[in-house]
Amino acid sequence: MKLRELFLVKPGSKVNLSKIDPDFTAGFKNEKSAKNKIKKYNKSMTDLQNSLFAEGKWSVLICLQGLDAAGKTGTISHVLGSMDPQGTRVCGFRVPTAEEAAHDFLWRIEKQVPAKGEVVIFNRSQYEDVLVVRVHNLVPEARWSKRYDFINNYERQLGANNTHIIKFFLHISPEEQLKRYKERLDDPAKQWKITEADYKERDFWKQYMAAYEDALSKTSTENAPWYVIPSNHKWFRDLAVSKIVVEELESLGIKIPKPQVDVDEIRRKYHEARSEEAEGKGLHVEKGPERPRTRKATIKKD
Numbered sequence: 451m452k453l454r455e456l457f458l459v460k461p462g463s464k465v466n467l468s469k470i471d472p473d474f475t476a477g478f479k480n481e482k483s484a485k486n487k488i489k490k491y492n493k494s495m496t497d498l499q500n501s502l503f504a505e506g507k508w509s510v511l512i513c514l515q516g517l518d519a520a521g522k523t524g525t526i527s528h529v530l531g532s533m534d535p536q537g538t539r540v541c542g543f544r545v546p547t548a549e550e551a552a553h554d555f556l557w558r559i560e561k562q563v564p565a566k567g568e569v570v571i572f573n574r575s576q577y578e579d580v581l582v583v584r585v586h587n588l589v590p591e592a593r594w595s596k597r598y599d600f601i602n603n604y605e606r607q608l609g610a611n612n613t614h615i616i617k618f619f620l621h622i623s624p625e626e627q628l629k630r631y632k633e634r635l636d637d638p639a640k641q642w643k644i645t646e647a648d649y650k651e652r653d654f655w656k657q658y659m660a661a662y663e664d665a666l667s668k669t670s671t672e673n674a675p676w677y678v679i680p681s682n683h684k685w686f687r688d689l690a691v692s693k694i695v696v697e698e699l700e701s702l703g704i705k706i707p708k709p710q711v712d713v714d715e716i717r718r719k720y721h722e723a724r725s726e727e728a729e730g731k732g733l734h735v736e737k738g739p740e741r742p743r744t745r746k747a748t749i750k751k752d
């Protein structure tokens with residue numbers, strides 16, 4: 451099934467979250483039936499991110515949004531954690547510090563966007579400034595209502611500089627959120643996460659859905675698309691996010707750089723000749739396969 455097309459917010463379309471079932475699993479019956487696929491996509495993600503790092507041409511920014519307990523942290527560790535930490539960074543955005551609040555809302559974002567070859571994951575993002583800020587009237591409507599355009603312009607600017615942006619809204623039901631809060635309550639290792647404010651925030655569910663519907667509708671663009679991921683089932687969320695990230699990365703046409711040296715020459719000079727020399731001295735030489743493993747199949751020519 452084409453999950454990418456299914457969950458994409460088509461640029462210009464109007465999102466109605468009440469029509470998207472957070473329990474949807476695209477015909478998969480349970481975690482077991484999805485496990486091998488998740489493994490396969492995670493492996494592809496590892497390879498693609500390595501190539502992205504090697505090529506150093508693209509930057510990738512993955513924005514994760516969702517209400518509390520929607521699974522942002524779980525997605526980061528289960529799915530995106532398969533990428534090499536050397537080329538990835540996770541950045542969380544919380545209530546702005548005094549310094550952040552004294553600046554324009556994009557100031558703290560700009561400092562964290564990915565460099566070339568890097569994948570950065572935002573746990574919450576610039577979108578909080580049209581979500582929580584709107585729901586709680588933290589700034590006047592006249593100000594937050596202009597931010598959709600500011601965000602689109604900024605994301606277009608990043609896109610023009612080879613930053614590919616992928617945005618996920620992890621869609622859960624209020625019942626599922628309450629169930630997860632109860633699990634936190636029953637697990638001593640997770641009790642530290644609980645605040646009473648999280649429970650009180652549930653009274654604003656409708657307002658959050660309205661704010662999300664507007665944000666998703668106004669800011670899903672070709673360069674920076676939104677995907678609404680049914681997330682009541684954690685394993686399905688992992689499957690959908692990993693598959694979409696793989697397809698998005700594949701769409702970049704990443705090419706592993708060609709070797710800077712004559713590979714055969716280097717092999718002959720430093721490996722085969724040395725082996726023969728060592729053998730001549732009676733040293734133990736561990737012989738590898740006749741031809742070393744090559745990745746020729748994945749190297750695309752210019």
Ligand code: AMP
Nearest residue numbers: 518543544545546574578579582583588
């Ligand atoms: P958590 O993700 O559980 O660590 O919580 C972070 C909190 O910071 C959430 O309640 C967010 O809504 C809040 N937050 C993030 N960005 C902003 C912002 N720009 N203005 C106000 N609150 C924010």
Ligand code: MG
Nearest residue numbers: 518519643648
């Ligand atoms: Mg929290």
